[in-house]
Amino acid sequence: MTDIVVEKTAEDAASKSLRVTVPLDRVRDAEDRAVKYYTTRARLPGFRPGKAPVGVVRKRFGDAIRQTVLEEVIRESWETARQSESLKPIADPSIRNLKFEAGAPIEFELLVEVRPELKLEREGGFRLTRTVAPVTDAMIDEQLHRLREDRAAWLPVEGTRPAPGQMVRVEVAPLDGPQAGQPQPYTLVIGEKQAIPELEERIMTLLPGETVDTEVRFPEDHPDTSRRGQTRHVRLTLFEVKQQELPPLDDGFAREVGEFESLAALRAAVRQDLERDAGREADAGVRQAVLGQIVEANRVPAPESLVHRVLHGFAHLYKVPEDQLPAFEAQFRPMAVQQVQRDLVLDAVAEAHGLRATEADLDERITTLAAARNLPTGELYASLQKSNRLAELERAITEEKVFGFLLSQSTVEEAST
DSSP states (O other): OOOOEEEEEEEETTEEEEEEEEOHHHHHHHHHHHHHHHHHHOOOTTSOTTOSOHHHHHHHTHHHHHHHHHHHHHHHHHHHHHHHTTOOBSSOOEEEEEEOOTTSOEEEEEEEEBOOOOOOSOOOOOEEEEEEOOOOHHHHHHHHHHHHHHTOEEEEOOSOOOOTTOEEEEEEEEEETTEEOOOEEEEEETTSSSSOHHHHHHHTTOOTTOEEEEEEEOOTTOSSGGGTTOEEEEEEEEEEEEEEEOOOOSHHHHHHHSSOSSHHHHHHHHHHHHHHHHHHHHHHHHHHHHHHHHHHHHTOOOOHHHHHHHHHHHHHHTTOOGGGHHHHHHHHHHHHHHHHHHHHHHHHHHHHTTOSOOHHHHHHHHHHHHHHTTOOHHHHHHHHHHTTOHHHHHHHHHHHHHHHHHHHTSEEEEEEO
């Protein structure tokens, strides 16, 4: 029987494009097996099981026979391609440009994503600076203000027009001629960009209980592109204005927030949280810096197929409309390139030094997390498994081990801004 022909047409470090030709004798052989399969199982009126003429079977099950043939030859071709090209795929291949005509070989293209083989010549010997931003009294005051806002009461204000920072309850009805459409209620805080600017400006001219017919224009940067620059006639009614009343910043407030004996204890806890955040940001900066130096020192590539995959993921996450994809991809391409290079470096180091998270690492981490949350270990494990987050946790552990190794190979100096 004639061999299946596999020809490489294009490749980069993370993908290969293969042209496959399945000779006619193999196609006919697969077709004969498919016809025999349906003949033995066909239940056709007027014929005993397995006795229907081949011509009748071909006519009745033509589409199914064709699909069975395709599945068989593609499966066989894929196995041939994997062996002949020594492929290490990371996903099932894509089938493109399929040609399947009667009395002719089957031809198609296989697009295969493969794991790039990256060998790093230099992994250490870098000088890095870990810069920790200082925590100021102003930062603590800002955090305390947010806590007060979270527990603030909204009290009605009588006989006054709304001002920025106040909450309003309004109704907006579309106007088409003299008749108003169905009014829609809204509650929003003036100045927090919860409504278009012109509508907020009109709201601030009203007193509670007043109604006005007006025209508003959508800004050019409105999220809904179909409304940018458009004007609408609306009927606007203001019902209520409220002013935020913050609780006093004292020992009583500290006890309300948590188990703090005094305001001083609350401030100390806030400072500690902010310092912990600053430390995490400094660690992230060091990790980013060591990756950047490794990428530069080793000239780590960013295969186009992987960059495209990351961009596709970004677009799907942000629900980018198809007509905005070119501009979106141009804007986010540098970020996608960095993401690809980062992942390639981390995978290469993990593979070269056996740093991938083990089952024991995963069990230990889940046990620690369960204890911190006062949960049974089995319950947390089942929850992570159900939400498909075990792989995410495993990846996080691997990255911790890899970064620990990389930073041990370089010099890290402490600094503050």
